[in-house]
Amino acid sequence: MSGLSVLALTGAGLIGLGIYGLLAHAQLLRRVIGFNLVGSGLFLFFGAAGAREMPVDPIPQALIITGIVVAFAASALAVALITALARATGRATLPEESERS
Amino acid sequence: MTLALDLGLDLAFGALILATALAAVAGQGLFRAVVFFITYGLLLALVWARLGAYDVALAEGVIGAGLTGVLLLMAQGRLRRADALADPPARGKLAAALAGASVTAALVWAWFTLPLPQRIDLDAPMAASGVENPVTAVLLNFRAWDTLLESIVLLAALVGLWMLARDAEWRAPLGPGFHARAGGVLSVFGRLLPPVGLIYGVWLVWAGADQTGGAFQGGTVLAAVILVAMMAGLARAPRVGAPAWHAALAFGPGVFLLAGIAMIAVGGGFLTLPPEFAKPVTVTIEAALTLSIAVTLALLVVGPPEQQNGGGT
Amino acid sequence: MPEGLADIATIVLTGIGLVFFLAGTVGLIRFPDVFSRLHALTKADNLGLGFIVLGAGFQADDWTQLAKLGLIWALALLAAGTVAQLVARAALRQEGRE
Numbered sequence A: 001m002s003g004l005s006v007l008a009l010t011g012a013g014l015i016g017l018g019i020y021g022l023l024a025h026a027q028l029l030r031r032v033i034g035f036n037l038v039g040s041g042l043f044l045f046f047g048a049a050g051a052r053e054m055p056v057d058p059i060p061q062a063l064i065i066t067g068i069v070v071a072f073a074a075s076a077l078a079v080a081l082i083t084a085l086a087r088a089t090g091r092a093t094l095p096e097e098s099e100r101s
Numbered sequence B: 001m002t003l004a005l006d007l008g009l010d011l012a013f014g015a016l017i018l019a020t021a022l023a024a025v026a027g028q029g030l031f032r033a034v035v036f037f038i039t040y041g042l043l044l045a046l047v048w049a050r051l052g053a054y055d056v057a058l059a060e061g062v063i064g065a066g067l068t069g070v071l072l073l074m075a076q077g078r079l080r081r082a083d084a085l086a087d088p089p090a091r092g093k094l095a096a097a098l099a100g101a102s103v104t105a106a107l108v109w110a111w112f113t114l115p116l117p118q119r120i121d122l123d124a125p126m127a128a129s130g131v132e133n134p135v136t137a138v139l140l141n142f143r144a145w146d147t148l149l150e151s152i153v154l155l156a157a158l159v160g161l162w163m164l165a166r167d168a169e170w171r172a173p174l175g176p177g178f179h180a181r182a183g184g185v186l187s188v189f190g191r192l193l194p195p196v197g198l199i200y201g202v203w204l205v206w207a208g209a210d211q212t213g214g215a216f217q218g219g220t221v222l223a224a225v226i227l228v229a230m231m232a233g234l235a236r237a238p239r240v241g242a243p244a245w246h247a248a249l250a251f252g253p254g255v256f257l258l259a260g261i262a263m264i265a266v267g268g269g270f271l272t273l274p275p276e277f278a279k280p281v282t283v284t285i286e287a288a289l290t291l292s293i294a295v296t297l298a299l300l301v302v303g304p305p306e307q308q309n310g311g312g313t
Numbered sequence C: 001m002p003e004g005l006a007d008i009a010t011i012v013l014t015g016i017g018l019v020f021f022l023a024g025t026v027g028l029i030r031f032p033d034v035f036s037r038l039h040a041l042t043k044a045d046n047l048g049l050g051f052i053v054l055g056a057g058f059q060a061d062d063w064t065q066l067a068k069l070g071l072i073w074a075l076a077l078l079a080a081g082t083v084a085q086l087v088a089r090a091a092l093r094q095e096g097r098e
Helices: A003-024 A028-050 A058-089 B003-026 B030-050 B054-081 B093-113 B123-127 B134-142 B144-162 B185-207 B215-231 B243-265 B275-302 C004-030 C034-057 C063-097
Strands: none
Touching (some): A003 A028, A003 B093, A028 B003, A058 B054, A058 B134, B030 B054, B134 B144, B134 B215, B144 B243, B185 B215, B185 C063, B215 B275, C034 C063
């Protein structure tokens, strides 16, 4: 196995970890972290795919930079939503199914 | 260096990255999770450098680890003040783990089976782009539409974030209010760092035409300078509606849009750069975009207007 | 394989730097409270980084690369010192409250 494959599989593993964090945690800030792991894992997988031939393909690189910036903007909006929820209700978790009425 | 050593280094990086990511997902305590996430981002930046993607390495380091880290740390502080740090144990672990593992397995399968895609030959368009760094050429010339819309997405995110302010706080300065002791270490740091950061940020944009760097990386360094200056008490956080700040926010997308339209007049199409104008137009758009990226990113971290509550940062 | 004095100097200096990093990390894990951990981390790591910068300096092609390496060390020192002070003050405040 090549070093490139190691990094691509690391990316695949990060996406799995991120999905786990996104689904399993009730604390919303942890979900933002999970979302960011999915994003950066995907970028690593994509970037490794673009590096299979030398020189490294610039098009994936440009798309990944765009993706990193947009992921940050989405995170900032998510964090603001979570803070607003916490200030309004005193908690940063979504209500359980049974609590909804 | 031998190939075996390279593989060993990649294995070590992969293991470290997965371990820090695991600690960020499953570790105890929100604060610890955030700190591990920042460490993870820095390791990832090193891996991007190993892949030869230096522009991405810089972007991941400054945005993925740096700005996102500050954002999450400030969010943790805000949740602490709102007494909302409760972190219930993970539920439905098995189902979530299965979902994650199956996506990972599908990607592993894809990596080893899918064929190499046809590569787009950039040699001819690069010669007509007027710049040497292919990533800059893709971002500001070949796929300029993407980047124009991206700069507008950033602006939309900021507007959406401001909409979350409470009515009573709409006139308050942005952010939680920063407190630095006059003459303390932070205010000294805030005076020493901005000049260096300013030079470095502008240099990254300038060098980005031909080497590693560009508007996003340079703009983020400048955003960090703005944030440090605010945290050190050197600059006040603006209010919503401060005209100079609004102008700075709209300047980049505005120049981008006007340059795109101007290209129709000189015989290209919308955002299609004729070779004889490519270099000056690219550099102009980048310079304008840098200012707006810096201000937008800094204000995204600072957050919506908020009544000062005397809490530290 | 190392060739010439410059490479040997790089290997030796970087090795010394790594030893300092290792010591700092051991201190971070083993020391009992925030203040002694900070002490271990900032002192050992700043010195370690200094040795690594010196080691890398022997591979520089011209003086501009040396200047950049020096700038990196100076900035890291400045940031580490500032952050250590801030962390220590936050820890003091928390102890006072609890």
